[in-house]
Amino acid sequence: METLPTRIKEARIRAGLSQEQLGIRVGLEPESASTRMNRYELGKRTPDFGLMERIAVELGLPTAYFYSANEDEAALLIAFHRLKPVARKKLLEFALEMC
Secondary structure: OOHHHHHHHHHHHHOOOOHHHHHHHOOOOOOOHHHHHHHHHHOOOOOOHHHHHHHHHHHOOOHHHHHOOOHHHHHHHHHHHHOOHHHHHHHHHHHHHHO
16 A cells, blocks of 8 residues: 555545546645646656645644554554644643553
8 A cells, every 4th residue: 555645545535526626625626636636646747845735724634644654653643733722732641650
């Protein structure tokens, strides 16, 4: 499994967006948005980090999620991202105590 392409596609589908819609929302030219997103999802091209940050924001996910090759780590990244700042701090403190 190629992690980045797979995570982009799965997150886009969960968000209910077409490739074209996502591409346009993250600033790609409307004429090429669908084609570029398709190439990213197929692993034929790799979006630069700045574009991945915009994709992550649009999909409501942390950028690191798209690069994590470990499923447990990816799930933890999403959970942490969804927490409020106070809960994040508590979770981080707890995790550090466990180390």
